[in-house]
Amino acid sequence: MPDFTTRVPALSILSGLGTQTGTDFLQELYGWVIENVQQEMISTRLKNQELSGLASAGSLEAKRFVNAVSQTYGTARGKHMGEKVEAKPVVVRLDVDREIVEEIEQKDIMLYGVSGLLARRAANHIQTIRRELERVFFQTGVDNGATIATVAGENIEDLMERMIQQLETTKNQFVDGVPRDMLHITASPKFYGQLRNYLDNGVNNAHILTNGENINRFHGVEIEPSVYLPAGTRALIQVRGSVAQPVLPRTYAAERIPLSEAWAVSLYYNYGTAVVTPDLIASLAE
Numbered sequence: 001m002p003d004f005t006t007r008v009p010a011l012s013i014l015s016g017l018g019t020q021t022g023t024d025f026l027q028e029l030y031g032w033v034i035e036n037v038q039q040e041m042i043s044t045r046l047k048n049q050e051l052s053g054l055a056s057a058g059s060l061e062a063k064r065f066v067n068a069v070s071q072t073y074g075t076a077r078g079k080h081m082g083e084k085v086e087a088k089p090v091v092v093r094l095d096v097d098r099e100i101v102e103e104i105e106q107k108d109i110m111l112y113g114v115s116g117l118l119a120r121r122a123a124n125h126i127q128t129i130r131r132e133l134e135r136v137f138f139q140t141g142v143d144n145g146a147t148i149a150t151v152a153g154e155n156i157e158d159l160m161e162r163m164i165q166q167l168e169t170t171k172n173q174f175v176d177g178v179p180r181d182m183l184h185i186t187a188s189p190k191f192y193g194q195l196r197n198y199l200d201n202g203v204n205n206a207h208i209l210t211n212g213e214n215i216n217r218f219h220g221v222e223i224e225p226s227v228y229l230p231a232g233t234r235a236l237i238q239v240r241g242s243v244a245q246p247v248l249p250r251t252y253a254a255e256r257i258p259l260s261e262a263w264a265v266s267l268y269y270n271y272g273t274a275v276v277t278p279d280l281i282a283s284l285a286e
Contacts, residue, residue, distance in 0.1 A: 041130055042226055043137035046184055048244035048276050055094060055248045055270075062244050062276045064088045064174050088174075092244045094272040098132070100125050104254075106261035122252070125267055133245060133271065134228040138186065140273045141243050142230050145281030148237075156198050159284075163237055164221050166282055178280065180220035182239050191234040191284075192225035238281040247271040 051060040102121060148163050163185070168178050187195065196215060215223055221237075229236060250268040257264050275281060 041134050042186055042224055043134050043243075043245065046238065046240050046243065047137070048241040050241065051092065051244060051246060055246050058095075059091055059093045059272070060244070060246050062090045062092065062274075064090065064277065090244070090274060090276045092246060092272045092274040094246060094248055094270045096136075096271050096273075097268075098129075098270070099266065099268045100128060101264060101266040103257065104263045104265055106263070121265055129267075129269065131228065133247065134226070135230075136271075136273050137243055137245050138226070138228055138233075138236055139230050140245075140275060141236055141238060141281050142233055142283040144275040144278050145236075145238070145242075145283055146279070148235075148282050148284040150285070156195055160195065160218055163235065163282070163284060164219060167237055167239065167280055170279055172279060174277070175279065178239055181222075183221045183237060184240060185218070185221055185223040185235055185237045186226050186229060187223055187235045188229050188233060189225050189227060192223070195223070232286045233283050234286055235284040236281070237283075239277060242275060242277040242281045243273065244276050245271060245273045 048062050051062050053060045104117060104121070108117060146166070148166060151159070151162075154162075164180065164183060167183060168180060170178055192215075195218065199215065199218075217223065248270045252265075252267050254263050254265045256262075
């Protein structure tokens with residue numbers, strides 16, 4: 001649990017305002033900013049969470065284990081040893097250093113009330129970090145994954161199936177086919193709308209309500225729209241966990257700027273993004 005007492009003196013002006021003490025508000029605000037950055041983002045549900053190491057050390061590591069191969073009975077006895085377990089490490093460096101630092105004048109604090117003003121700025125900071133992480137997450141996937149070829153005149157249903165099967169049929173030393181419930185498609189609003197129109201008008205699908213927002217799944221694969229895909233990308237299909245993006249946020253703090261009536265509100269954070277399974281992610285361009 002963070003030591004909130006070390007941060008309260010920098011905002012002693014909060015103490016005694018209304019019924020909420022400065023300590024209570026700062027503790028609530030800190031948790032709000034840090035925790036809410038991880039909510040309401042598509043990428044949060046898709047990120048690789050099986051990382052080892054300490055983020056404070058500057059990097060984390062994900063591992064891909066090679067599939068086991070059966071041998072003729074007696075092979076291990078004859079070799080006096082079993083087969084080695086092979087793993088491919090993927091290092092995720094937290095090499096992006098970011099900050100949000102804003103100045104707030106004492107006059108503004110007096111007019112808005114500190115609690116209200118900080119809450120407003122904190123909400124904006126959350127959205128700023130969310131947008132940045134989401135864009136980088138998808139951009140990294142597009143830059144490091146495979147591409148899905150376009151076929152002239154292909155209808156959207158055939159395109160969707162071909163896109164799904166490209167990952168579903170993946171076979172190599174790590175993968176022997178992928179279940180559809182492990183796949184996820186993030187679509188641009190335009191592509192998502194085209195698919196939605198096809199389902200609404202082309203096939204009269206009884207399982208899709210035309211007045212609802214989400215398609216939810218197409219042929220067993222979850223699909224969601226996002227405005228944060230890179231420009232020129234129609235869709236990104238991936239296996240959950242194919243991209244890692246650890247985030248290391250700092251304490252949300254405020255301090256008085258010397259020789260002024262202004263306060264500096266600051267939030268520092270580090271993150272890194274890396275593709276763990278480049279063979280299980282592919283993008284479809286315009």
